[in-house]
Amino acid sequence: MTQNGKPKVDIGLNQEAKLTLLRDKCYEGKNNFGAYYLYSVQQDGEEKAFFATPDVHQAILEAGLKTGDTFLVRKRAVQNGRRVMAEIGFEIVEKIPSGVREMNKNTGQVADDLLKDVLLQCVKDADYVIRNAEGQISEEVQKLATSLFIARTRN
Numbered sequence: 001m002t003q004n005g006k007p008k009v010d011i012g013l014n015q016e017a018k019l020t021l022l023r024d025k026c027y028e029g030k031n032n033f034g035a036y037y038l039y040s041v042q043q044d045g046e047e048k049a050f051f052a053t054p055d056v057h058q059a060i061l062e063a064g065l066k067t068g069d070t071f072l073v074r075k076r077a078v079q080n081g082r083r084v085m086a087e088i089g090f091e092i093v094e095k096i097p098s099g100v101r102e103m104n105k106n107t108g109q110v111a112d113d114l115l116k117d118v119l120l121q122c123v124k125d126a127d128y129v130i131r132n133a134e135g136q137i138s139e140e141v142q143k144l145a146t147s148l149f150i151a152r153t154r155n
Contacts, residue, residue: 007046009051012075014075014077016072016075019071020068020069020070021060021067021068022047023039024067026052037053038050039051056090068096069094071091071093072093073089073090074089074091118153119145122146122149123145
């Protein structure tokens, strides 16, 4: 448990954890052991605290992961001479397209598949544009909605 009462992500040797970010940024601090990077994540439906290593933290930053993005962290044994050490691996599982993320900032809700919601909003937006342009040709609405959908879901 951390000081705020959330359980910590605990990864055993030769195991992995699938984590989903709950916030865009981590809490950075320093203690007697050096710098630390504390992320709020969800693991198996439960909110937990994840202390990332500097390498994993850097990989998260370089990948541009944000709220709702999912990644794997693996801890495996590696032999270095006579010593066996733990090596932490990082892999992106799912990254939500930026257009989908922006549409859901108001609700604060990030779902697994929001493309239907994005498409529906694009159709409504296209219909609104056509109505205000004094025309109602359904083929134009469809083309405009498709263009908006592609633009909003592109990474």
